[in-house]
Amino acid sequence: MSTNVLDVVQANLDSRGTRDVKFLFKRESLGVPMTDLEEDVANVLGKFLAGKYKVVEKLPSEDLSRN
Amino acid sequence: MCLDTAQSLRAVYFQSHYRTSHRTISVNSLLQIVQNTYHKKVILSFHEDSHKSHHLYSFLHVDEDGNYNICLMSEMTNCWNRFALCKELFHVILDEESTRNPSIKDHLQDYRAALTDSEASGRDSSKSEILTEYAAMQYLFPYAKRLVSLEEIDTRVSAGEARKVVFLDVAEKLMVPRLMVEDYLGTELMDLFDAISWIEKSDGR
Numbered sequence: 529m530s531t532n533v534l535d536v537v538q539a540n541l542d543s544r545g546t547r548d549v550k551f552l553f554k555r556e557s558l559g560v561p562m563t564d565l566e567e568d569v570a571n572v573l574g575k576f577l578a579g580k581y582k583v584v585e586k587l588p589s590e591d592l593s594r595n
Numbered sequence: 596m597c598l599d600t601a602q603s604l605r606a607v608y609f610q611s612h613y614r615t616s617h618r619t620i621s622v623n624s625l626l627q628i629v630q631n632t633y634h635k636k637v638i639l640s641f642h643e644d645s646h647k648s649h650h651l652y653s654f655l656h657v658d659e660d661g662n663y664n665i666c667l668m669s670e671m672t673n674c675w676n677r678f679a680l681c682k683e684l685f686h687v688i689l690d691e692e693s694t695r696n697p698s699i700k701d702h703l704q705d706y707r708a709a710l711t712d713s714e715a716s717g718r719d720s721s722k723s724e725i726l727t728e729y730a731a732m733q734y735l736f737p738y739a740k741r742l743v744s745l746e747e748i749d750t751r752v753s754a755g756e757a758r759k760v761v762f763l764d765v766a767e768k769l770m771v772p773r774l775m776v777e778d779y780l781g782t783e784l785m786d787l788f789d790a791i792s793w794i795e796k797s798d799g800r
Contacts, residue, residue, distance in 0.1 A: 538699055545659025548695035549702070550686050550724060552679050555774065557650035558710060565703060568650045572642065572668075573699070576656065581640040581666055586623040587680060592767055593673040 532563075534570040540577050549573070597689055597726040601733035604628060604688075605798060619770045620735060622677040622684070629684050636662045637687055639680065645670040653679035655686045657695070663687045674772045681734055685727035696720035732779050735771050738788045739799035745780055 541549065557565060575581075604625060612624035630637055646652055646668035652675055656664040665683040667676055696702040702720055709717025709725070716722075736744075744765050751761045762780075766773040778784060 534700055541699070542697070546697075547657040547659065547661070548655070548690070548697070548720075549657070549699060550655040550683070550720075550727075551706075552652045552654070552682050552728075554646075554650055554652060558707065560650055562704065562707065565650055565707075566700060569699060569703065572644065572649055572651065572654070573656075575643060576654075576664075576666055580643040582643070583638060583640045586626055586639065587673070587676050589673055590621055590623060590677055590770060591618070591673060592770065 532566065532570075533574070534566040537570040537573050537577070541573070544577070597685065597730040598733050600688060601685070601730040602737070602798065605734055605737065605800070607632070609800060619768070622681045622735075625681060625684055625734065629687055633688060635687050636660075637684070638662055638664045640664065640666045642666050642668050644668060646675075653683055655683045657690070663690075672772070674766070674770050677770055678731060678735065678772055678775060682727050682731040685730040685734075686723065689723065689727060689730070691719075693719045694723040732771075732775060736769050736776065736779060737798055737800070741780055741785065741788075743799060744776075745785070748780070 551569070553565075560568075605620065607628055608620055608624055612621065612628065614621075617624075626637060626639065629635060647670060649668060651668065652671060653665065653667045656666065658664060663683075663686075665680060665687075667679050671679065696705070696718060705715075705718050706721040706724055708715040709721040717725075748758070748761050748765065752758050762777050763773050766776040769776065
């Protein structure tokens with residue numbers, strides 16, 4: 529089997545000693561081809577592992593919003 | 596078990612974290628409870644990408660030191676931020692070795708099969724994705740309250756209000772995504788909770 533983008537991210541996770549990853553998927557993701565879903569997850573996790581996120585202490589607001 | 600935990604955490608919230616300024620049950624308070632009571636290190640962050648360009652709302656990453664990194668995709672509504680954080684916090688609370696799966700690919704395939712294939716029950720890691728959602732909804736919108744809401748919705752719809760508008764109104768009062776409110780007031784999930792006689796344990800606050 530060829531190495532895909534998720535394999536690369538998995539190797540990165542393994543090398544860092546990652547113990548577990550869980551997800552909250554959109555309902556519509558159930559209809560997405562598995563290869564597309566894997567690529568999307570790899571993209572998101574790859575950026576996370578590259579530090580492309582902002583740490584916060586808590587949710588900035590729990591008030592009603594629409595966006 | 597997951598529902599019992601959610602119910603007991605609601606009790607903790609109303610006993611020691613409730614503020615009159617809280618419009619509805621607070622997920623930031625649940626974050627505090629998890630950090631203070633369970634002594635688990637939770638690091639909350641926002642991903643640089645918008646949820647709009649991806650198939651997921653959030654994820655939980657448990658690192659080699661046992662820290663729980665909860666990452667929410669950007670540009671979600673506050674209702675989705677609350678629900679996503681709440682669901683991921685229940686992963687932290689209910690985390691056990693048996694619910695972990697070191698292979699992302701295997702987890703994705705097994706989880707999808709558990710949701711779409713009636714013959715597949717799924718591994719514990721997949722079940723935990725489902726059970727933490729039940730727990731999050733019990734924390735945010737307890738079963739007893741759902742029963743009351745259903746009566747209110749039926750009354751308002753009978754009086755001529757559009758069903759979608761009424762659901763949105765209920766969702767906004769709870770600060771829970773409308774999609775989740777519709778799902779959890781649907782026949783399938785109401786029947787499931789009814790079957791396990793959850794009403795006896797659920798509060799209606």
